[in-house]
Amino acid sequence: MSTVAFIGLGNMGSPMAANLLKAGMTVRVFDLVPEAMKSLADQGAFVSSTACGAAAGASVVITMLPAGKHVKNLYLGNGSDKGLLDVVAGDTLLIDCSTIDAQSAQLVAAEAAKSGIEFMDAPVSGGTAGAAAGSLTFICGGSDAAFERAQPVLKAMGMNIFHAGGAGAGQVAKICNNMLLSVLMVGTSEALQMGVDHGLDPKVLSDIMKVSSGGNWTLDKYNPCPGVMETVPSSKGYEGGFMVDLMVKDLGLSQEAALLSNSSTPMGALARSLYVNHARQGNGRRDFSSIFEQFAPLKK
Numbered sequence: 001m002s003t004v005a006f007i008g009l010g011n012m013g014s015p016m017a018a019n020l021l022k023a024g025m026t027v028r029v030f031d032l033v034p035e036a037m038k039s040l041a042d043q044g045a046f047v048s049s050t051a052c053g054a055a056a057g058a059s060v061v062i063t064m065l066p067a068g069k070h071v072k073n074l075y076l077g078n079g080s081d082k083g084l085l086d087v088v089a090g091d092t093l094l095i096d097c098s099t100i101d102a103q104s105a106q107l108v109a110a111e112a113a114k115s116g117i118e119f120m121d122a123p124v125s126g127g128t129a130g131a132a133a134g135s136l137t138f139i140c141g142g143s144d145a146a147f148e149r150a151q152p153v154l155k156a157m158g159m160n161i162f163h164a165g166g167a168g169a170g171q172v173a174k175i176c177n178n179m180l181l182s183v184l185m186v187g188t189s190e191a192l193q194m195g196v197d198h199g200l201d202p203k204v205l206s207d208i209m210k211v212s213s214g215g216n217w218t219l220d221k222y223n224p225c226p227g228v229m230e231t232v233p234s235s236k237g238y239e240g241g242f243m244v245d246l247m248v249k250d251l252g253l254s255q256e257a258a259l260l261s262n263s264s265t266p267m268g269a270l271a272r273s274l275y276v277n278h279a280r281q282g283n284g285r286r287d288f289s290s291i292f293e294q295f296a297p298l299k300k
């Protein structure tokens with residue numbers, strides 16, 4: 001049975017690594033925050049004291065980190081700190097599941113290729129619930145061979161596995177998706193609040209819009225209005241889920257990508273501005289559906 005190293009055990013990485021253990025794989029884990037490793041150790045993971053220690057000798061390395069700078073530093077090294085590329089064997093498959101800019105993913109893939117090592121970007125969609133349920137969507141960028149080799153580990157954590165193209169293509173597809181998601185979340189929030197302002201019950205309005213032409217993922221799975229869906233972050237004080245700061249990061253990536261390709265993305269630009277404003281009001285660590293509060297009257 002192959003050994004998988006899993007580095008970055010936050011809201012997403014922790015349940016993803018747990019699903020590898022459930023699938024019977026040998027898993028070594030590392031996170032900068034030691035407490036993040038405790039529950040995985042209880043589930044049978046081997047805890048490493050460094051990222052390089054976890055990765056050395058593993059046949060597959062998976063990373064789930066906040067942003068591009070973390071991914072570059074970890075794989076390529078930083079100053080006197082060795083990078084993962086310095087310690088892994090030539091036949092190791094490297095899979096980065098973080099959402100980062102396509103250029104950073106392409107840079108790491110190119111550096112890995114110099115040593116004959118396969119690196120694939122495989123950002124995910126499905127949120128923390130999808131990570132826990134093992135039903136994530138993986139959006140991969142890399143060679144056909146890397147995509148084939150990744151199947152057993154990705155299938156243990158997800159249901160839909162797409163090959164978007166070569167290095168970086170997974171990241172491009174992912175930020176297109178998240179830009180659309182932010183627009184849907186903002187639009188759904190303002191529509192729901194307008195209905196409430198006119199005396200409608202948000203549950204009834206949600207049921208109507210869900211099966212009408214305004215239906216979308218946020219109404220089906222992630223309603224932003226507290227009390228409409230019991231299990232989602234909006235009904236739990238907007239805790240857990242997908243942080244506003246991470247959405248701001250992704251919308252920044254989508255605007256950088258739009259500049260590079262000279263694409264017109266007015267809705268994405270507006271959504272970024274709204275989310276930046278929301279973060280600046282102290283909401284950065286809350287779930288991204290809390291943007292709903294920007295439209296709701298202030299509580300006295």
Ligand code: NAD
Nearest residue numbers: 008009010011012013031032065066098099127128241242
């Ligand atoms: P998080 O902040 O909860 O977790 C990131 C983890 O990485 C933290 O535990 C941190 O300590 C660790 N880390 C940072 N640098 C490290 C290093 N050098 N070595 C080891 N560990 C390190 O973030 P998250 O919500 O798990 O998201 C991770 C990535 O997945 C982000 O790129 C995010 O955009 C993306 N994503 C998140 C969601 C979601 O719903 N949360 C959904 C899809 C994609």
